[in-house]
Amino acid sequence: MTDTRRRRSAEDYYAGLPEFDVAPLWKDLGNLLTREPKVKAVPHLWRYEEIRPQLMEAGEVVTAEEAERRVLMLMNPGLQDRPAPTRAAATNMLYAGLQLVLPGEIAGPHRHTPAALRFIVEGSSAYTTVQGERTLMEFGDMVLTPNWAIHDHGNESDEPMIWLDGLDIPLVNSLEATFFEDFGDDPQELTKPIDASARTLAAGRLNPPEQREWNKLYSPVVNYPWKQTEQTLKNTAQDTKGTPTDGVIFEYTNPYTGGPVMPTMSCYIQLLAPGMHTEAHRHTSSAVYHVARGSGYSIIGGQKIEWEEKDTFALPGWAVHEHVNGSSSDEAILFSFTDEPVLRALGLYREAGRERQG
Ligand SMILES: [Fe+2]
Numbered sequence: 001m002t003d004t005r006r007r008r009s010a011e012d013y014y015a016g017l018p019e020f021d022v023a024p025l026w027k028d029l030g031n032l033l034t035r036e037p038k039v040k041a042v043p044h045l046w047r048y049e050e051i052r053p054q055l056m057e058a059g060e061v062v063t064a065e066e067a068e069r070r071v072l073m074l075m076n077p078g079l080q081d082r083p084a085p086t087r088a089a090a091t092n093m094l095y096a097g098l099q100l101v102l103p104g105e106i107a108g109p110h111r112h113t114p115a116a117l118r119f120i121v122e123g124s125s126a127y128t129t130v131q132g133e134r135t136l137m138e139f140g141d142m143v144l145t146p147n148w149a150i151h152d153h154g155n156e157s158d159e160p161m162i163w164l165d166g167l168d169i170p171l172v173n174s175l176e177a178t179f180f181e182d183f184g185d186d187p188q189e190l191t192k193p194i195d196a197s198a199r200t201l202a203a204g205r206l207n208p209p210e211q212r213e214w215n216k217l218y219s220p221v222v223n224y225p226w227k228q229t230e231q232t233l234k235n236t237a238q239d240t241k242g243t244p245t246d247g248v249i250f251e252y253t254n255p256y257t258g259g260p261v262m263p264t265m266s267c268y269i270q271l272l273a274p275g276m277h278t279e280a281h282r283h284t285s286s287a288v289y290h291v292a293r294g295s296g297y298s299i300i301g302g303q304k305i306e307w308e309e310k311d312t313f314a315l316p317g318w319a320v321h322e323h324v325n326g327s328s329s330d331e332a333i334l335f336s337f338t339d340e341p342v343l344r345a346l347g348l349y350r351e352a353g354r355e356r357q358g
């Protein structure tokens with residue numbers, strides 16, 4: 001059979017392709033296979049001093065129904081052209097928000113496949129119940145509400161409570177694997193003593209026999225209490241300045257595996273000795289940092305982020321970063337959560353040292 005078609009111009013050829021739902025790879029290669037990650041999230045600081053008044057005002061303007069989710073989401077300016085399900089993001093795959101729970105308010109039991117953690121910023125004695133175990137939360141506590149675990153919370157104290165929420169929503173929405181289920185307004189039944197897991201698993205190396213039956217991908221600990229965390233940091237800081245890139249740093253772990261607290265997010269706490277200036281490095285994982293104690297600055301991708309107590313800032317993936325404790329007398333303590341477990345599980349975690357930027 002002879003080919004009687006006339007050869008079309010390249011322009012006509014390209015213009016005709018979308019009709020067949022195909023596209024030429026050779027035109028797009030540079031966008032698809034980049035030499036290194038093209039990161040759209042930008043380094044960014046959310047100053048508590050500015051956000052807190054906005055959050056408190058939300059306490060006045062939202063209705064009782066909306067109050068269950070009185071959260072100001074931390075929106076990374078580099079990601080605002082994304083579609084809605086992934087736009088609410090502090091870094092590429094991490095969501096962060098500041099939540100206010102006023103005295104007397106409760107949120108009914110529910111569960112969702114995106115995993116969540118909360119780091120307590122202000123207030124004391126509000127509760128979260130996870131799978132029948134209630135915990136009373138204080139400043140600096142780190143509480144897990146993992147994938148599909150039923151949780152509810154309430155504030156029976158007489159002061160407002162504010163915490164930082166960390167979730168893997170952008171990741172789970174990208175994977176189109178989000179499910180949500182509601183169980184009404186009444187708090188869930190308590191089936192375990194208050195703070196049982198924090199007490200039983202406090203040592204981190206003495207585990208009860210139930211560890212053999214634990215088949216979840218997440219840590220059995222509901223609350224990692226600040227008192228223990230801070231004490232461990234301070235005790236260790238007496239002996240060492242820690243690692244060159246992060247100072248004295250600890251990962252919160254699942255005591256049954258020694259691995260990260262949840263399969264999609266890992267949490268860290270680090271102490272920077274007075275005056276410490278860490279070595280610069282970068283990694284493919286991104287992180288959201290929250291300043292638990294002290295003040296200083298970080299240089300992220302060449303940008304100086306000056307932080308104070310209770311500020312939150314975004315470290316985009318592959319951005320070179322170094323941290324500086326601005327005080328010559330006081331320690332600085334940074335909490336962070338990262339998407340590192342996802343990158344590690346998929347063989348995509350990379351780390352590299354760099355020259356300092358400042
Ligand atoms: Fe929730």
Ligand SMILES: [Fe+2]
Binds near residue numbers: 245281282283321
């Ligand atoms: Fe780092």
